[in-house]
Amino acid sequence: MYDRVKGFRDFYPEEMQARRWAMDTIEDVATRYGFREIGTPALEPTQMYTDKSGEEIVEELYSFEDKGGRSVALTPELTPTVARMFVQKQQALSKPVKWVSTRPFWRYEQVQQGRFREFYQTNVDIFGSSDPAADAEVLAVAVDMLTDLGLTDEDFQIRVSHRDILAGLLDSFDAEVDTREAIRAVDKRAKVDREAYLDALVEAGLSYGQADSFDEMLQSGEDELDSLADITGSEAVAEATQNLRAVLDATEDFGVRDHLTLSLTTARGLDYYTGVVFECFDSTGEVSRSVFGGGRYDDLIEGFGGQPTPAVGFAPGHATLQLLCQRAGVWPEEGLSTDYYVLQVGETRATAARITRDLREKGHVVETDVADRSFGAQMGYADEINAETVVIVGEQDLANDEVTLKEMDEGEQISVPVDAFPGEYDRPTFQDFADE
Numbered sequence: 042m043y044d045r046v047k048g049f050r051d052f053y054p055e056e057m058q059a060r061r062w063a064m065d066t067i068e069d070v071a072t073r074y075g076f077r078e079i080g081t082p083a084l085e086p087t088q089m090y091t092d093k094s095g096e097e098i099v100e101e102l103y104s105f106e107d108k109g110g111r112s113v114a115l116t117p118e119l120t121p122t123v124a125r126m127f128v129q130k131q132q133a134l135s136k137p138v139k140w141v142s143t144r145p146f147w148r149y150e151q152v153q154q155g156r157f158r159e160f161y162q163t164n165v166d167i168f169g170s171s172d173p174a175a176d177a178e179v180l181a182v183a184v185d186m187l188t189d190l191g192l193t194d195e196d197f198q199i200r201v202s203h204r205d206i207l208a209g210l211l212d213s214f215d216a217e218v219d220t221r222e223a224i225r226a227v228d229k230r231a232k233v234d235r236e237a238y239l240d241a242l243v244e245a246g247l248s249y250g251q252a253d254s255f256d257e258m259l260q261s262g263e264d265e266l267d268s269l270a271d272i273t274g275s276e277a278v279a280e281a282t283q284n285l286r287a288v289l290d291a292t293e294d295f296g297v298r299d300h301l302t303l304s305l306t307t308a309r310g311l312d313y314y315t316g317v318v319f320e321c322f323d324s325t326g327e328v329s330r331s332v333f334g335g336g337r338y339d340d341l342i343e344g345f346g347g348q349p350t351p352a353v354g355f356a357p358g359h360a361t362l363q364l365l366c367q368r369a370g371v372w373p374e375e376g377l378s379t380d381y382y383v384l385q386v387g388e389t390r391a392t393a394a395r396i397t398r399d400l401r402e403k404g405h406v407v408e409t410d411v412a413d414r415s416f417g418a419q420m421g422y423a424d425e426i427n428a429e430t431v432v433i434v435g436e437q438d439l440a441n442d443e444v445t446l447k448e449m450d451e452g453e454q455i456s457v458p459v460d461a462f463p464g465e466y467d468r469p470t471f472q473d474f475a476d477e
Contacts, residue, residue, distance in 0.1 A: 048158025055375040060359065062373055064143055067163050067186040067357060074182050076141035076165055081122045087112040089121050103147045115147035119164040119356065120341065127168050128347035136169030155330055155361040166354030168342065173284060176317045176337060177291030179353050183321065184297040186357060191371030200304035201319045205281035207308060210258050213273035218246035227308040259305040288317050313338045328364045333357040380405040382423035386416055387436035392459065396432055399463050424449065430470065446471050
């Protein structure tokens, strides 16, 4: 008996049916917006991640030397990969490029609620547009994914910010501030106590008084947003504020503005973010961590050797999405569903196979006996797989040129002419023939 590796999961058919529903739902939304599916490799050169994040990132990777002596890593995220892919065909691609991908990733980190060492997410990215409408479309896709899953604005909150506002505010202080470390401190603000948060800002270069003032500025609401540029005299803050307002105005046209909340304490910890950033949270706080996040990363393509290219995207993680849907009561019951079970009694396989083929051609989920089981065993199996209708094809039935339809929920059954089943009905039921 072998145990599975810590941080990795098994998904049995009942669980996969619910997961497939969620994946299909969010992918359908992306498809409606014109995002095109890509496929990406599980292995990339380790250097791709160390160049981007430093040598310390190796501790979080599943990295190893392959048989050719190359240092490779299981992909911990998709953004570097899609950046590499974009650079390779940058001149040939029609802009803007809109890509979507659903796949597993791997990170060697502490296992906790909604976080595993193998995890699945759907990446949605737009390359080649700096227009606020691109940011707004990405936010609209995120909202539509959530609402199509059955969630409402009472279930989730998407907090929107702008990295350049934070950077501009920090630059306005008379201090030698490590902007990257200060923004990382803001990103962890809700996860640590206030003393630790202020200490982190001080370590980044602010005084305690400046850290307090900076944090007070981050509490600004929409009505106070424009005043930040006046208070700091920062042109960068003014430009970033104008951009953020343009994005929020565009989301009004996309019909999702009511789902968004301004929150300057939303920072996103990854260094490559450059403009508007956002994170989705459970409104009740029961799911204790961010459900997903995203934003603009205009410098990444150039960093991978390409021409300067604006980009924006996000990546909903399936584990945290499931936690949110379960908390909100919209996650489907984890169980099998089967439209028809074609039950065979005696030497009736040829007719049963014809009925099975006809039902499958109509797009239904159909099972039939492949284990030479008894009538009772087949009925028990049909019940276990939640078959809605059992089509009984028995020797006595066929002698009368009939088959029997049995509705499993109500227990009602009716004999119907074998040549008339399934007939012209898209989804033939007991009631269809009872009404004839």
